[in-house]
Amino acid sequence: MLPNRTEVLIVGAGPTGLALAVSLRQAGVDHLLIDRLPQGQNTSRAAVIHAHTLETLEPLGVTEALIARGLKLRRFAIRDRDHARLQLRFDNLPSSYPYILMLPQDETERVLGARLAALGGEVHRGVTATAATQGPAGARVTVASAEGEQEIEARYVVAGDGMRSLVREAAGIGFDGEPHEGSFVLADVRMRWALGRDEVSLFFSPGGMVVVAPLPNGSFRVVAAMEDAPELPGPADIQALVDARGPTAGENRVEEVLWSSRFRLHHRIARSYRAGRFLLMGDAAHVHSPAGGQGMNT
Ligand SMILES: Cc1cc2nc3c(=O)[nH]c(=O)nc-3n(C[C@H](O)[C@H](O)[C@H](O)COP(=O)(O)OP(=O)(O)OC[C@H]3O[C@@H](n4cnc5c(N)ncnc54)[C@H](O)[C@@H]3O)c2cc1C
Numbered sequence: 001m002l003p004n005r006t007e008v009l010i011v012g013a014g015p016t017g018l019a020l021a022v023s024l025r026q027a028g029v030d031h032l033l034i035d036r037l038p039q040g041q042n043t044s045r046a047a048v049i050h051a052h053t054l055e056t057l058e059p060l061g062v063t064e065a066l067i068a069r070g071l072k073l074r075r076f077a078i079r080d081r082d083h084a085r086l087q088l089r090f091d092n093l094p095s096s097y098p099y100i101l102m103l104p105q106d107e108t109e110r111v112l113g114a115r116l117a118a119l120g121g122e123v124h125r126g127v128t129a130t131a132a133t134q135g136p137a138g139a140r141v142t143v144a145s146a147e148g149e150q151e152i153e154a155r156y157v158v159a160g161d162g163m164r165s166l167v168r169e170a171a172g173i174g175f176d177g178e179p180h181e182g183s184f185v186l187a188d189v190r191m192r193w194a195l196g197r198d199e200v201s202l203f204f205s206p207g208g209m210v211v212v213a214p215l216p217n218g219s220f221r222v223v224a225a226m227e228d229a230p231e232l233p234g235p236a237d238i239q240a241l242v243d244a245r246g247p248t249a250g251e252n253r254v255e256e257v258l259w260s261s262r263f264r265l266h267h268r269i270a271r272s273y274r275a276g277r278f279l280l281m282g283d284a285a286h287v288h289s290p291a292g293g294q295g296m297n298t
Contacts (some may be wrong), residue, residue, distance in 0.1 A: 001147055002124055006032045006113050009141055009154035011167050013040070015105065016282030018112035018161030022060045025119040032152065033121070034143060036128035040113065044104030044259055047213065047221050048293030051095040062174050063097075069215040070103035075199040080251045100200065102215050104188070105296060132157055132170035132278070139277040158279045163266065165284035171275040177268030180289065182208075183229040187222045187238050187260035188215060194250025199259045204216075205245035209291075213247065219258055223290060229262040230240040265289055 008024060010017045013035035021033040049070065054063045078086040090099045113123065130149075131142040139157045143150055159167030168175060195201055197214040208225040215221050224241045246252055270285045277281040286298060 001150055002034070002127065002143070002152060003030060004151065005153045006030055007054060007155045009033075009034070009139070009152055009156070009159060010158045010160055011129045011141070012160035012162060012165075012282075012284070013037075013109075013113075013125075014160055014241070014282060015046075015109055015112060017060050017158075018109060018116060018123070019057070019060060020158060020160065020281065021121055022062070022116050022119065022122075025116060025121040026060070032124060032154075033116075034124045034127040034129065036126070037083070038126045040106060040109050042106045043261070044106060044215075044221070045186075045261075046105040046108075046290070046293065047099040047102055047188075047215060047298035049103055049108065050293070050297050051090070051093050051097040053297045054097040054101065055095060060112075060115065062111050062115050065115070066103060066108060067097075067218060069107050069111065070101040071197075071214060072099040073102055073198060073200055073214065074099045076100075077199055077201050079201055079203045079247070080205070081203070082089045082247050100293070102213060102221070104215065107216075129161065129166050132167055134171075134277040154277070156277050156279060158168060158281060159284040160282055161284045163268075163287050165280065167278055168270060168280055168284050171278035171280075173275050173278075173280065174271040175268045176271060177266060177287075180265035180267055182225055182227050183228045183262055184290065185224045185226055185233045185237065185241065185260070185262055186290075187233050188258045189222055189235070189238055189254050189295060190219050190256040190258065191238075191242075192251045192253045192255065193220060194247060194252055201246075203245050203247075207244050210241050210245040212242070231262050233257065233260040233262065239289070265269070 008031035010033045024031045028188045076088045106224040127145045159165045210224040
């Protein structure tokens with residue numbers, strides 16, 4: 001069983017929950033971090049970490065470890081087939097980190113989790129928040145786990161529980177916005193790519209955009225907007241997207257799909273980030289397009 005009382009109950013151990021737990025641990029603030037999953041999600045999802053995020057994470061002591069695992073990219077181009085329409089460099093960013101760092105989200109979560117463990121903290125896994133209420137003195141959250149149900153009293157409850165946040169619902173905070181038309185394909189692939197491994201390339205084409213970005217382990221991330229994406233995109237689907245929208249020069253051949261997913265977008269923002277004892281962060285507070293790789297960073 002978990003303690004029945006804590007200062008801060010963090011619901012959700014995604015990147016935001018883990019980062020907050022590290023901060024609270026460093027500040028010596030009593031807290032509990034719970035997640036309904038028995039283990040981390042182990043999928044690559046958000047693959048970009050921006051310069052300012054690396055700066056923001058410095059006090060948490062994880063920036064060096066992230067950089068050691070990631071791939072630094074200094075160039076971004078908007079292309080139309082074989083023509084570069086716009087080329088940007090990150091070298092001149094006024095930052096100690098003048099690049100974008102490519103790193104799959106499961107790696108980022110592992111680094112944050114390892115830092116939390118090194119500070120003596122932990123994620124209580126397999127624990128689901130099922131209800132939350134609040135009064136003037138604090139909040140009360142019902143949690144369910146293999147050991148049964150229990151109530152936890154907390155001075156504050158922080159929602160790191162993602163887009164369908166139970167805490168946000170319990171707080172009665174509206175999540176204004178709408179679903180985005182169409183869907184996105186996301187795939188980490190091994191492929192021959194004539195443009196090389198030091199640029200993020202965004203191709204605009206009549207069929208929709210496709211982004212190709214190198215990942216640290218020699219693979220590439222391909223993201224494309226589609227009207228109705230296949231549920232589990234395979235090599236032929238990704239090849240067809242690259243052929244229809246990408247470069248024609250050189251050899252660009254998808255050899256293997258390591259992980260793929262389809263997702264539908266919402267553009268939504270919480271009406272408030274706080275209601276009394278309940279606070280929102282991450283996807284519980286805002287969700288939007290992955291274009292620009294700002295979701296997890298925000
Ligand atoms: C397929 C996919 C691809 C994506 N690609 C990109 C991308 O390319 N770039 C980008 O910037 N972003 C991307 N995102 C979004 C990015 O993953 C999120 O912005 C980021 O994970 C948000 O972090 P978070 O900590 O707020 O929430 P999440 O990572 O969603 O974590 C929420 C956690 O809360 C837990 N939880 C939920 N409800 C409960 C409950 N009731 N009790 C206990 N635990 C609970 C969940 O198990 C989960 O671990 C992608 C997302 C998906 C799904």
